[in-house]
Amino acid sequence: MAKIYDRVALIGLGLIASSMFWAMKRGGLAGEITGYARSDETRRTAREIGLCDVVYDDINDAVRDADLIVLCVPVGVMGEVMAQIADAVKPGATVTDVGSVKRDVIDKVMPHIPEGVHFIAGHPLAGTEHSGPRSGFAELFDNRWCLLVPPSGTAPEPVAKLRSLWEGMGSNVEEMDADHHDLVLAVTSHAPHLIAYTMVGVADDLGRVTDGEVIKYSAAGFRDFTRIAASDPTMWRDVFLSNKDATLEILGRFTEELFALQRAIRQGDGAHLHDYFTRTRAIRRGIIEAGQDTEAPDFGRGGNARK
Ligand SMILES: NC(=O)c1ccc[n+]([C@@H]2O[C@H](COP(=O)([O-])OP(=O)(O)OC[C@H]3O[C@@H](n4cnc5c(N)ncnc54)[C@H](O)[C@@H]3O)[C@@H](O)[C@H]2O)c1
Ligand SMILES: O=C(O)C(=O)C[C@]1(C(=O)O)C=C[C@@H](O)C=C1
Secondary structure, eight states: OOOOEEEEEEESOSHHHHHHHHHHHHHTOEEEEEEEOSSHHHHHHHHHHTOSSEEESSHHHHHTTOSEEEEOSOGGGHHHHHHHHGGGSOTTOEEEEOOSOOHHHHHHHGGGOOTTOEEEEEEESOOOSOOSTTSOOTTTTTTOEEEEEOOTTOOHHHHHHHHHHHHHTTOEEEEOOHHHHHHHHIIIIIHHHHHHHHHHHHHHHHHHHTTTHHHHTOOHHHHHHHHHHTSOHHHHHHHHHHTHHHHHHHHHHHHHHHHHHHHHHHHTOHHHHHHHHHHHHHHHHHHHHTTOOOOOOSOOSSGGGGO
16 A cells, blocks of 8 residues: 555554554555654553654654644643644644544644644544553554544645545545534443443442442443443543533433333333334344444454554
């Protein structure tokens, strides 16, 4: 595959940045890939496992000559990180991000984008419950969606180039409006994470009462909840604070449905329960028939082993 950018800078060397690094290397998509991490320990690990061609101690050195800068930090700090690098970004460069929320990130980042620099927000719909520089793997984005949110008036060329990069990393790319993105993701990702966190919290409380039985006999369904509930606390705290309105809207609807199911159980309304579960089963089957059940393989546990 052809090189798309001469120099790419990755800021925040965790799961997504490290997966992008290995995916870009796999496809030969970038000339040089530089990186910056905030902590000494992460920079040391990155150097040790060969994550990035050069890892800089200074964030501005990492971005200075970059044609593409990718902000891979929690959504709550995207704005301040952009403010830190604003003076070092070269004219004509593109800045993008991978944050799980789009409206708030755009509102916080845009004011710091210098004249002549393009900002195109982005979000790969792919991840795992793991984080940090060792957790990435080249296949993470294969056959997954990546949503791009170019602010209105963005020139078409930088968008086309960024699209090619994500396609080169294995993704299917679509453009979407920021508010629509945040509502869709509140349904498909944010609310489900909160529900998983809650369910595991409830089981933990109960576990204390029943002396560990909940954990000992946890069935497959609950284990899936615990995987999701093991996701990074900083990342998810920021997601909920940044996508407050859409998440609250979906949680309101969720609570209404939950109360209706609760009432059906209390009243012995088996028909209601059966109809409801029949409807939800059809949704799962529809996803599988459409070939969209692209579950991530069990990669990402051993650092750069899969480069
Ligand atoms: N994990 C997922 O499943 C997933 C999927 C898609 C998108 N995202 C988004 O990608 C972004 C990164 O997530 P990740 O899973 O790679 O997280 P991660 O925790 O693995 O990595 C984030 C990195 O950012 C660094 N960081 C935090 N604050 C910083 C600051 N002020 N300055 C510089 N670096 C800072 C952290 O030290 C860490 O190394 C988030 O915005 C998240 O919403 C995550
Ligand atoms: O598979 C997982 O572990 C994920 O939670 C990945 C997941 C998701 O909800 O699908 C999480 C957050 C993102 O912004 C995108 C993807």
